[in-house]
Amino acid sequence: MFEINEQHVCIKFCLKLGKNATETYTIIKIAFGDDYLSRSDGRQSIKDDPRSGRPSTSRNDDVVANIYEKVRNDRRLSDHELANEAGILIGSCHEILTENLQIRRVAAKFVPRLLTSER
Incomplete structure (x- = not known):
């Protein structure tokens, strides 16, 4: 099976080209054959991603x-x-x-x- 990270890079590339989610999914499915990510496998972690912004100061x-x-x-x-x-x-x-x-x-x-x- 191809690395999940490789498919993530391909997904980002397709989105930068202006492809929508359905077109991107079809392209990934064609490119990777049977080893493509399913639509629900977008995230592997349930933890929040770090994000920029001011941290909460009111609940310290x-x-x-x-x-x-x-x-x-x-x-x-x-x-x-x-x-x-x-x-x-x-x-x-x-x-x-x-x-x-x-x-x-x-x-x-x-x-x-x-x-x-x-x-």
């Missing part, structure tokens, strides 16, 4: 510890308030609360009301 240990301390001091803070105080996005704050800290939202009707003299 310092920010998680900061959010944890804020929640411990005042459990009534909302996701929006925590995110604003920590300087991160609301979605990142919600992920920190649910995934990192294992904190779940409680329905308002189950939270005890403050007792006041006024009704």
Whole structure:
């Protein structure tokens, strides 16, 4: 069987020539005979490829510890308030609360009301 890398180089070459996926698949099938990659064999690894860009800075240990301390001091803070105080996005704050800290939202009707003299 031909090396998979050789077929990957051929696929890249066909795509640089402007061939679409179906045309490329047909050319590879003709060129390599019975040893061609099937359509589903494009990736051999399930790991993410490295990509350029800025790494996530909102879910590091310092920010998680900061959010944890804020929640411990005042459990009534909302996701929006925590995110604003920590300087991160609301979605990142919600992920920190649910995934990192294992904190779940409680329905308002189950939270005890403050007792006041006024009704």
